[in-house]
Amino acid sequence: KNEVEQSPQNLTAQEGEFITINCSYSVGISALHWLQQHPGGGIVSLFMLSSGKKKHGRLIATINIQEKHSSLHITASHPRDSAVYICAVRRGGNQFYFGTGTSLTVIP
């Protein structure tokens, strides 16, 4: 059983749509990260959250510590947003537990 569950696993959207990816976790954490992985493998850290909400451009990430839940929102989605989005929780130090990712395809 995964400590981190993401939904949906796969998502296809039309350009311009509002997108939400959800992450639930079952362990106590010190921080939660949203990561973006493009074909070829390289991972980019989008957000690190320990409470509340963060916004960067068209991306918004929220976390509810009590409910052990986080969401990543993409407004006005664009084909270049097509990637795998991974939720990762940090329990201490650099030890992370990763979700299996949500594969997003945005169609022009």
Added chain:
Amino acid sequence: ETGVTQSPTHLIKTRGQQVTLRCSSQSGHNTVSWYQQALGQGPQFIFQYYREEENGRGNFPPRFSGLQFPNYSSELNVNALELDDSALYLCASSLDAGGNGYTFGSGTRLTVV
């Protein structure tokens, strides 16, 4: 844009061989972690090094070993390669053991045949 560089980007090895993967972290990043990402899976934690000492390990056998050097570079060594070792290996570094300034490399794709 990443300050963590991994080499090589792709590698093919034969079952039973040994492999060394390299990671060059940003200056000042005292902590480095290695992850294995099998196809279609999320990354799995292999181990973490802080100031050249291993200080955390995931559920991987002893044939997975590592080194961290004073110049902020590190290595992942895998002995007696098995077909299931085929995966993307990711290195991540941070300023301290608390994970501040956490940065991933682009990974090394290892194929074992």
